Amino acid sequence: MRQHHRTLRLLGSLLLVATGVSATGAAPARPAPSTPLDRVVPAPASVAPGGSPYRITPDTHIRVDDSGEARRVGEYLAAVLRPSTGYRLPVTTRGGGGIRLRLAKGPFGAEGYRLDSGRKGVTLTAAEPAGLFHGVQTLRQLLPAAVEKDSVQPGPWLVAGGTIKDTPRYGWRGAMLDVSRHFFTVDQVKRYIDQLALYKINKLHLHLSDDQGWRIAIDSWPRLATYRGSTQVGGGPGGHYTKADYQEIVRYASSRYLEVVPEIDMPGHTNAALASYAELNCDGVAPALYTGTEVGFSSLCVGKEITYDFVDDVIRELAALTPGAYLHIGGDEAHSTSHEDYVKFMDRVQPIVAGYGKTVIGWHQLTGATPAKGALAQYWGLDGTGAEEKERVAAAARGGTGIILSPADRIYLDMKYTADTPLGLDWAGLVEVKRSYDWDPGDYLPGAPASAVRGVEAPLWTETISKSADIEYMAFPRLAGVAELGWSPAATHDWDAYKVRLAAQGPRWEALGIGYYRSPQVPWPAQRG
Numbered sequence: 001m002r003q004h005h006r007t008l009r010l011l012g013s014l015l016l017v018a019t020g021v022s023a024t025g026a027a028p029a030r031p032a033p034s035t036p037l038d039r040v041v042p043a044p045a046s047v048a049p050g051g052s053p054y055r056i057t058p059d060t061h062i063r064v065d066d067s068g069e070a071r072r073v074g075e076y077l078a079a080v081l082r083p084s085t086g087y088r089l090p091v092t093t094r095g096g097g098g099i100r101l102r103l104a105k106g107p108f109g110a111e112g113y114r115l116d117s118g119r120k121g122v123t124l125t126a127a128e129p130a131g132l133f134h135g136v137q138t139l140r141q142l143l144p145a146a147v148e149k150d151s152v153q154p155g156p157w158l159v160a161g162g163t164i165k166d167t168p169r170y171g172w173r174g175a176m177l178d179v180s181r182h183f184f185t186v187d188q189v190k191r192y193i194d195q196l197a198l199y200k201i202n203k204l205h206l207h208l209s210d211d212q213g214w215r216i217a218i219d220s221w222p223r224l225a226t227y228r229g230s231t232q233v234g235g236g237p238g239g240h241y242t243k244a245d246y247q248e249i250v251r252y253a254s255s256r257y258l259e260v261v262p263e264i265d266m267p268g269h270t271n272a273a274l275a276s277y278a279e280l281n282c283d284g285v286a287p288a289l290y291t292g293t294e295v296g297f298s299s300l301c302v303g304k305e306i307t308y309d310f311v312d313d314v315i316r317e318l319a320a321l322t323p324g325a326y327l328h329i330g331g332d333e334a335h336s337t338s339h340e341d342y343v344k345f346m347d348r349v350q351p352i353v354a355g356y357g358k359t360v361i362g363w364h365q366l367t368g369a370t371p372a373k374g375a376l377a378q379y380w381g382l383d384g385t386g387a388e389e390k391e392r393v394a395a396a397a398r399g400g401t402g403i404i405l406s407p408a409d410r411i412y413l414d415m416k417y418t419a420d421t422p423l424g425l426d427w428a429g430l431v432e433v434k435r436s437y438d439w440d441p442g443d444y445l446p447g448a449p450a451s452a453v454r455g456v457e458a459p460l461w462t463e464t465i466s467k468s469a470d471i472e473y474m475a476f477p478r479l480a481g482v483a484e485l486g487w488s489p490a491a492t493h494d495w496d497a498y499k500v501r502l503a504a505q506g507p508r509w510e511a512l513g514i515g516y517y518r519s520p521q522v523p524w525p526a527q528r529g
């Protein structure tokens with residue numbers, strides 16, 4: 001009898017596995033099987049499937065080490081799992097089987113983790129809480145997509161057996177949000193942070209100022225925010241972050257293990273500042289507020305001393321709000337600043353950043369001046385960018401400037417997917433999902449040593465983007481590919497395998513209420529309901 005049962009059970013699980021292969025949307029007659037251990041984005045560094053799956057049940061506990069941060073990651077996981085499973089999932093430091101989050105020495109680095117899954121439980125091990133957090137994101141993807149819903153779902157909640165060992169390729173896996181062209185509220189930014197965290201993105205770069213808006217309160221220059229926060233592209237009401245708002249964003253990001261990198265774009269892209277304070281203009285006349293989308297027409301007055309008082313005040317106040325190591329000073333498209341003035345300006349401003357204990361980041365035009373020691377340059381050229389410009393950046397890289405790769409015709413999330421994409425721009429070309437994924441940051445910039453590349457970052461400029469649904473439609477699915485370029489070993493890079501893993505994200509996004517672009521390049525399962 002026992003034997004018979006076991007045979008039946010075996011047959012049952014074989015059946016489950018069999019139906020699982022064709023998870024193409026036709027409602028399965030049986031509950032979904034466990035997700036294969038390697039169906040994760042970004043692809044883990046190594047996956048060894050095997051052994052029995054673990055099943056989360058009403059008795060599962062989430063056991064954590066007795067550390068505040070480990071407990072917080074445990075509570076975060078519980079908050080993901082409770083609504084859909086309907087289970088209590090107490091977070092405990094003693095006893096209780098099931099899911100375990102352990103901090104331990106090991107070959108994990110600052111962000112890596114190991115996941116062991118078997119009949120008795122799932123254990124995540126990491127050297128740092130960030131690793132546990134990233135491991136939790138992997139665990140989410142191993143559970144059925146319905147786990148992301150906010151109402152009780154039937155389950156069962158199986159995690160395939162085996163081991164994942166995972167560490168990132170790059171320490172810089174960023175996303176930039178332009179809150180200047182259109183303003184986004186603290187809640188909208190938090191929503192994006194949660195989405196970035198799903199894919200182990202660890203930097204949130206906020207483009208806080210531009211011609212169309214100044215979005216951060218600066219006490220010593222209050223009109224920046226109150227006057228120049230007051231509108232946006234198209235003439236809408238705009239807005240700005242108070243210091244408390246901004247600190248709330250920083251705190252929330254850090255609870256998701258993202259570092260916020262604030263950018264004040266200078267010396268161009270500064271109409272917002274120039275409009276707020278007449279004295280910052282060379283001719284002493286404040287220009288009108290600007291709500292269009294042209295670039296390259298504004299410049300701080302490089303010859304005036306007050307310019308540097310202004311920059312010092314802004315950088316001091318911003319540095320005080322920034323626990324992270326970096327301040328981004330822009331430096332792109334300074335078409336209204338002479339080359340000589342640009343170099344002079346950067347020579348004066350970079351030491352100010354260092355003086356407040358921060359490391360400079362600039363758009364790659366900074367390499368046309370003299371990047372400070374330790375500075376990072378963010379490359380936003382195209383495949384077709386001239387050899388001379390690429391070589392200037394590569395030479396800086398050889399000289400020690402770190403490079404963040406944001407090639408516009410690959411990972412600018414504001415580029416249209418196709419000519420029919422209702423949002424976005426196309427100056428860098430049309431960027432379908434495959435094009436966005438199919439390149440290697442390691443050998444992208446000719447002549448730049450691979451060791452100079454710190455990672456990748458996907459900017460989202462918002463001339464045409466004004467609500468969360470717009471952000472999501474442009475970011476998904478491309479953002480997942482950028483995350484994979486930043487996290488996964490080059491050896492895992494393979495479009496045909498990637499598109500299958502990517503397709504499995506579709507139902508997760510649907511469960512999370514993320515409206516994404518259903519690219520015909522990706523074999524999405526049929527949509528339900």
Ligand code: TNX
Pocket residue numbers: 295332333363380412414425461462463
């Ligand atoms: C170029 S990329 C810009 C931005 C625009 C963007 C639109 C860069 C550093 N500057 O000012 O918003 O193109 O795609």
